[in-house]
Amino acid sequence: MLIGQNICPIFVSRKIIEKMNNKVEYSYEEAVQQARDYFRGDELAATVWVSKYALKDSWGKIFENSPEQMHERIASELARIEAKYPNPLKKEDIMELLLDFKYVVPQGGPMTGVGNDLQIASLSNCFVIGHERPADSYGGIIRIDEEQVQLMKRRGGVGHDLSHIRPTGSPVLNSALTSTGIVPFMERYSNSTREVAQDGRRGALMLSLSIKHPDAERFIDAKTTQGKVTGANVSVKIDDEFMRAVVENRSYNQQFPIVGDEPMFKNTIDARTLWNKIIHNAWQSAEPGILFWDTIIRESIPDCYADLGFVTVSTNPCGEIPLCPYDSCRLMAINLYSYVENPFTKKAKFNKELFKEHVRKAMRLMDDIIDLELEKVHMILEKIGTDPEADDIRRVERQLWEKIARKALQGRRAGLGITAEGDMLAALGLRYGTPEALEFAVEIQKTLALEAYRSSVEMAAERGAFEMYDTERERNNPMIARIREAEPELYATMEKVGRRNVAMLTIAPTGTTSLMTQTTSGIEPVFMPVYKRRRKVNPSDKDVKVTFVDEVGDSWEEYNVFHHKFKTWLHINGYDFSKMSDDEIDEAVEKSPYHKATSNDIDWVSKVRMQGAIQKWVDHSISVTVNLPEDVDEELVAQVYLTAWQEGCKGVTVYRDGSRAGVLVKKDSGEKQGVLPNKRPESLEADVVRFKNGKEEWIAFVGLYNGIPYEIFTGKKEEDTLYIPPRVTKGRIIKVLEADGAKRYDFQYDDKYGYTNTIGGISRLFDEGFWNYAKLISGVLRNAMPITDVVNLVTSLRLDSETINTWKNGVARALYKYIPNGTKAKGGTVCPECGQESLQYQEGCLVCTSCGHSKCG
Incomplete structure (x- = not known):
């Protein structure tokens, strides 16, 4: 059973019920229709907005049918907070920034939660948790687990570090005698x-x-086993000493604890051997990510206050916000494209003065959202106080949110960033990846940083500095030094009045935000200016052009999808994209500023150097992925990581095209499964798969040949004829010849005492119709059709019997688990949540590798 943030509470406050009764409710279809009009026919933007951001209560009822209503809700709340302080922004000023997602876009939690009193959830996008003093014990480990769940149910992403857990084989003072290491706790x-x-x-x-931890290699390898650690991103924290050891091809010392002169455990390794392991796994599966930890700590302004509890220990799930334990962050993006006047023309110009004004206002709104978050935390604490559980159960959750509130108040950390970098450059006639584009991008980020800090200093004079502010503590920080050099007067004022926020800048991935702004995402270039998408069609329908028929006979129609701003370029240059042939589209792309400027076109060196240069003006970090062609070797991945370290990046992730497809699978399985034997072996290993169809208990026996499904027997489980202990998940299917020459299939399993038990004739225990169809499907399996296609074939069957239809759904459910992790979805691979072409199977469930959206809920 899933623990959900929107599960209806047993006790709902009278205030919430009254607010619900005073609101107009819309059906999903009504909201999508209105939002579609708002987004000028953009179906994906409309459905994502309604599903993700429209005002809802805990039952999923929808109370907004247009983003304009959402902006009204957000602006009203921000204006309410502004009114508490001197020189407040008016509601109409805030609406001007928010409307049409044109200039300032709150991301995720703030967009969903500001002004939503119908759900009790945090506004923070991300949290990091941990112990202020290392707690290397079951109690400490379980406490982190509980806190992680409590935060996730309130909508937050979570990060935490495992470096405090003792390595494998270390002695422990309990019945286990030695530690199991970190991998079981990762799971x-x-x-x-x-x-x-x-x-x-x-x-x-x-x-x-930390790379210094003796279990680092096990950590790096943990996700290479199918089905392991599928619910987490993993990143290894690499220090400068390890990187120098790699470059100089020498040994490196690991120890536990990782800090201290008297470790209880020491280990000396060959640095390059472990480095090659990291590179191989990243080349193969895009993980682990790399965090250059010394660079992060050296540049971190909050770590100037490490002794006051602000020591950075890990990052949020996408890596753009390094945080100390129990700190949190809220995100907001500025749409860079909207500051380009006369885009895609010779008169194109970036309106820097308007940009500066809006950055200062956006920073004020970020600070307002901190106040709104503190109100939300107060609501959460009130909810915990009225929960019916015993106080000792509620204590952990209550103390967690009290610590989060304290950290937010102490540092007032913010996360102001950008989106549409790629479109801004294209609109100005600059090709992403060129020296000219790099120089301009750095100048814009520098401007943003200086204006954001100027706004924070102005707020310190009006509202008060964050409570720990100390000029002397920060004097030698590299980021502060750059501000001092660029703006001496700003720094002098900051010395006198302080700063409102301990840190405030980031560049996050803006998947769904870019759908709303209809621009490129974050700092990234355009994915593709135009690409083809498929939709399943009925060949008999009118006005349908069947362009593709898949392996199971389904018909698909292909159509072109144009990047929104590429359509703007086409319009400005006199093209009618609705009438263009494929050849004409290709010619137009070559003439546009998007030519040779897509995510797969950009030279990796240019992208890494751009990240490193922009990072100098971002006090947190940047979430960016270096895309590489499928045919690159591991040495190139090593060069990307090494260059990123040398250029001053705080972290880096590589994605080699296709690297997630067909990897992380069982040995000798996967898409390249080869030919299976036509003659069935006398005995096959078998999995037992239990599931429910409605209220009925069902069971499946899946015969495996070298781990690949070879045959299946499944149907409704009858207690009196087919009892198998719940703990039994594996066994053997034996083909038995009977006296009259007939054959049957028996299932054998070993009980907990080691005795072999046999269930005779499983082929006859199920309905005869089930068995006939099972023979047909087993024949398809034995001809090595990929499991994805087998599942599609089974689900596409249209049978007259309701019983058989129920059965075939059970067959599909039983086979889903054998689809190799990383297999891309067929037909429509676009995520409905973030719009990226990144839907892949993970443990039989379609999951978006960009935003985490899951069709399994």
């Missing part, structure tokens, strides 16, 4: 993440570990 935290539903998607988790 625990991963499973907890998968159990928490967040309104149509699973929670997001980052697990990190």
Whole structure:
């Protein structure tokens, strides 16, 4: 059972009920229709907005049918907070920034939660948790697990570090005698993440570990086993000493604890051997990510206050916000494209003065959202106080939110960033990746940083500095030094009055935000200016052009999808995209500023250098992925990581095209499964798969040849004829010849005492119709059709019997688990949540690798 943030509470406050009664409710279809008009026919933007951001209560009832209503809700709340302080922004000023997603876009939690009193959830996008003093014990480990779940149920992504857990084989003072190391706890935290539903998607988790930890290699390898740690991103924290050891090809010392002169455990390794392991796994499966930890700590302004509890320990799930334990962050993006006047013309110009004004206002709104978050935390604490559980059960959750509130108040951390970098550059006639584009991008980020800090200093004079502010503590920080050099007067004022926020800048991935702004995402270039998408069609329908028929006979129609701003370029340059042939589209792309400027076109060196240069003006970090062609070798991945370290990046992730497809699978299985034997072996290993169809208990026996499904027997479980202990998940299917020459199939399993038990004739225990169809499907399996196609074939069957239709749904459910992790969805691979072409199977469930959206809830 999923633990969901929107599960109806047993006790609902009278205030919430009254607010619900005073609101107009819309059906999903009504809201999508109105939002579609708002987004000028953009179906994906409309459905994502309604599903993710429209005002809802805990039952999923929808109370907004247009983003304009959402902006009205957000602006009203922000204006209410502004009115508490001198020189407040008026509601109409805030609406001007928010409307049409044109200039300032709150992201995720703030867009959903500001002004929503119908749900009790946090506004924070992300949290990091941990112990202020290392707690290397079961109690400490379980406490983190519980806190992680409590945060995820309130909509937050979570990160935490595992470096405090003792390595494998270390002595422990309990009945285990030695430690199991970190990998079992990675799996625990991963499973907890998968159990928490967040309104149509699973929670997001980052697990990190220091390269200095003796279990670093096990950590790096943990996700290479199918089905392991599927609910978490993993990143290894690499220090400068390790990188120098790699470059100089020498040894490196690991120890536990990772800090201290008297470790209880020491280990000397060859640095390059472990480095090659990291590179191989990243080349193969895009993980682990890399965090250059010394760079992060060296540049971190909050770590100037480490002794006051602000020591950075890990990052949020996407890596753009390094945080100390129990700190949190809220995100907001500025749409860079909207500051380009006369885009895609020779008169194109960036309105820097308007940009500066809006950055200062956006920073004020970010600070207002901190106040709104503190109000939300107060609501959460009130809810906990009225919960019916015993106080000792509620204590952990209450103390967690009290610590989060305290950290938010102490540092007032913010997360102001950008989106539409790629479109801004294209609109100005600059090709992403060129020296000219890099120089301009850095100048814009520098301007943003200086104006954001100027606004924070102005707020310190009006509202008060964050409570720990100390000029002397920060004097030698590199980020502060750059501000001092660029703006001496700003720094002098900051010395006198302080700063409102301890840190305030980031560049996050803006998947769904970019759908709303209809621009490129974050700092990234355009994915593709135009691409083809498929939709399943009925060949007999009118006005349908069947362009593709798949392996199971389904018909698909292909159509072109144009990037919104590429359509703007086409319009400005006199093209009618609705009438263009494929050849004409290709010619237009070559003439546009998007030519050779897509995510797969950009030279990796240019992208890494751009990240490193922009990072100098971002006090948190940047979430960016270096995309590489499928045919690159591991040495190139190593060069990307090494260059990123040398250029001053705080972290880096690579994605080699196709690297997630067909990897992380069982040995000798996967898409390249080869030919299976036509003659059935006398005995096959078998999995037992239990599931429910409605209220009925069903069971399946899946015969496996080298781990690949070869045959299936499934149907409704009858207690009197087919009892197998719940703990039994594996056994053998034996073909037995009977005296009259007939054959049957028996299932054998070993009980807990080691005795072999046999259930005779499983082929006859199920309905005869089930068995006939099972023989047909087993024949398809034996001809090595990929499991994805087998499942599609089974689900596409249209049978007259309701009983058989129920049965075939059970067959599909039983086979889903054998689809190799990383297999891309067929036909429509676009995520309905973030719009990226990144839907892949993970443990039989379609999951978006960009935003975490899951069709399994």
